[in-house]
Every structure is written in structure tokens, then in C-alpha cells.
Amino acid sequence: MSELRERDxxxxxxxxxxxxDKEDPxxxxxxxxxxxxxxxxxxxxxxxxxDWQLWADQAFAKxxxxxxxxxxxxxxELFPEAMVSEVGKAQAVxxxxxxxxxxxxxxxxxxxxxxxxxxxxxILGSAxxxxxxxxxxxxxxxxxxxxxxxxxxWLTQADPVRIEGWLAAKAPVGIRHLxxxxxxxxxxxxxxxxxxxxxxxxxxxxxxxxxxFDTQAG
Numbered sequence: 650m651s652e653l654r655e656r657d658x659x660x661x662x663x664x665x666x667x668x669x670d671k672e673d674p675x676x677x678x679x680x681x682x683x684x685x686x687x688x689x690x691x692x693x694x695x696x697x698x699x700d701w702q703l704w705a706d707q708a709f710a711k712x713x714x715x716x717x718x719x720x721x722x723x724x725x726e727l728f729p730e731a732m733v734s735e736v737g738k739a740q741a742v743x744x745x746x747x748x749x750x751x752x753x754x755x756x757x758x759x760x761x762x763x764x765x766x767x768x769x770x771x772i773l774g775s776a777x778x779x780x781x782x783x784x785x786x787x788x789x790x791x792x793x794x795x796x797x798x799x800x801x802x803w804l805t806q807a808d809p810v811r812i813e814g815w816l817a818a819k820a821p822v823g824i825r826h827l828x829x830x831x832x833x834x835x836x837x838x839x840x841x842x843x844x845x846x847x848x849x850x851x852x853x854x855x856x857x858x859x860x861x862f863d864t865q866a867g
Contacts, residue, residue, distance in 0.1 A: 661704040661746035663688060663711045664756050665797060667764065667790075668721040668740040675739035676769035677789050678824040681796045683741040684713055685779055685822055687734035688797035689804050691743030693816075694732065704746035708847075709801055712749075713793045714759035727755055736773075736822070739766075743797075764790030775823030776864045777803075777815055780835060782857060783826035791851045795844055795858040796824070803841030803861035811865065825862070833857075840866045 665684050675683070688711060692701055704710075716724060724742060725731060731742045744756070766789045779796045781787070787795065800822065804812065815821075827835065836843050840863035846856045 660707060660710055660749050661700060662749045662752075663691070663704065663709070663746050664744045664752065665711055665713045665793070666721060666724050666742050666744070666756070666759065667713060667715050667793060668718060669715045669764065669766070670718055670738070673738065674766055675737055676771075676773075677766040677792075678769060678773040679737035679739035680741070680766045680789055681779065681781075681793050681824050682773060682822045683734045683736040683739035684793040685796040685800040686736065686820055687732075687741040687743035689743075689800055690732050690734055690820070691745065692801065692804070694730075695745075698745070700746045705805070709798070710749070711794050711797050712761060713764065713790050713797070714756065714761050715764045715790065716759050720755075720759065723755060724759075727753065761790060762788075764788060764793070773824045775821040777821065777840075778823035778825050778862050778864075779859055780825045780827055780832065780839075780862050781859050782829065782832045784829045784832070785852050785856055785858060787851060787858070792859075795846065798844045799841065799859040799861050802844060803863075806841050807863075811863070814865075835862060836860050838862065 665687050734741045779799050839860035841861045843860040844858050846858050
């Protein structure tokens with residue numbers, strides 16, 4: 650699945666806000682998992698909303714923005730219906746699609762680039778795992794957006810019974826980072842579309858970034 654085109658300023662974008670606590674940060678993988686879960690949780694709350702349908706028919710564009718604890722609390726005040734995705738110490742919230750050139754001021758001023766969380770030697774495991782191309786050396790923010798793309802793409806094609814089981818288990822999402830060779834080899838067994846990036850930030854257009862691997866896939 651690719652998104653190789655320039656973004657229309659009127660295009661709908663899903664903002665995803667990742668809470669960054671500099672005093673007690675989560676691990677990078679916790680952040681990636683929380684962001685991906687936040688994206689699909691927001692969608693699943695109201696999948697028949699026309700804005701969601703229009704957004705999904707486009708390139709399901711996402712914008713991962715970081716917020717300190719104080720600003721994250723303000724986001725939740727502005728969107729009281731939003732559900733927080735928590736993985737370990739990480740917290741993220743996905744919002745409904747909004748026009749890219751008309752975001753609320755509070756959301757627009759949150760930073761996109763430069764988001765980075767500490768890596769961990771521990772593997773965040775789950776039957777449903779987002780696999781990332783580690784050779785691209787993506788920042789936490791970039792990897793989070795690609796993780797969210799991969800999980801949503803999986804959701805659009807997964808068996809409904811598998812989705813129900815996953816949700817019943819509280820939607821766990823693991824994270825793996827693989828070098829190019831292992832990444833490409835395992836991608837042949839992806840449980841959903843393999844994501845190609847538009848190359849607007851950090852990496853070359855057409856770079857293969859992420860996919861979902863599911864040990865419980867039928």
C-alpha cells in the first residue's frame with residue numbers, strides 16, 4: 650500500500666497525540682504501540698462517520714504530534730470523547746479526521762518533527778506485531794506514523810472474527826525492528842498490506858517501512 654502523492658491542504662488528516670514525559674519517559678516501542686492502537690481505537694468508535702469514510706478512501710493520512718503532560722491534558726479537555734491508548738508508560742490519543750490546513754490551534758502548535766523516545770533492550774511481544782524496517786533509522790515520530798498506517802491497513806483487510814478476538818483481548822500490539830534482509834523476508838508473510846512511505850519527511854519516497862505480522866492469522 651503506497652501513498653506516493655503530494656498532500657492536498659484540504660485533505661483530511663488524523664492527528665494522533667503522543668504524551669512525552671521528559672522526567673519519566675516511556676520506551677520507544679511502548680510509544681509506537683500506543684500510537685498505533687490510538688489510531689484504530691478512534692476509528693472503531695465511529696467507523697460509519699462520513700468523515701472517517703472519506704479519510705479512509707484517501708491515503709488515511711496521519712500526523713503524530715507530541716505533547717508534554719500539561720498539553721496532553723488540554724487535548725483531552727478539548728476532545729472529551731477521545732479514548733486514551735496506554736501501553737506501559739506510554740499514552741496516546743487518536744482524534745477524528747480534520748482538514749490538514751484547519752487544525753484547532755491547540756493541535757496545530759504541537760510539534761511533529763524531532764519526537765524521540767529511548768530505546769529498550771526488551772522486546773514488546775504480542776501475537777499481533779508491527780514490524781518496522783530498522784535500516785531506515787526513522788525517528789520515534791516517523792516510526793509511530795508508519796506503525797499506525799500498518800495497523801490501520803491490517804484492520805481494513807483482517808478477518809472480522811480475528812478483529813473481535815483482538816479487541817476482546819484489549820487490542821495488544823507488539824513491536825519488532827528488523828534489518829532489511831529479515832524485514833523483506835518476513836514481509837512475504839504479512840497479515841496485511843506492506844506500507845510504502847510517501848517520502849515527505851526523513852526517508853526516500855517509496856521506502857518500505859512497516860507491516861503487521863500475526864501468529865494467529867488464519
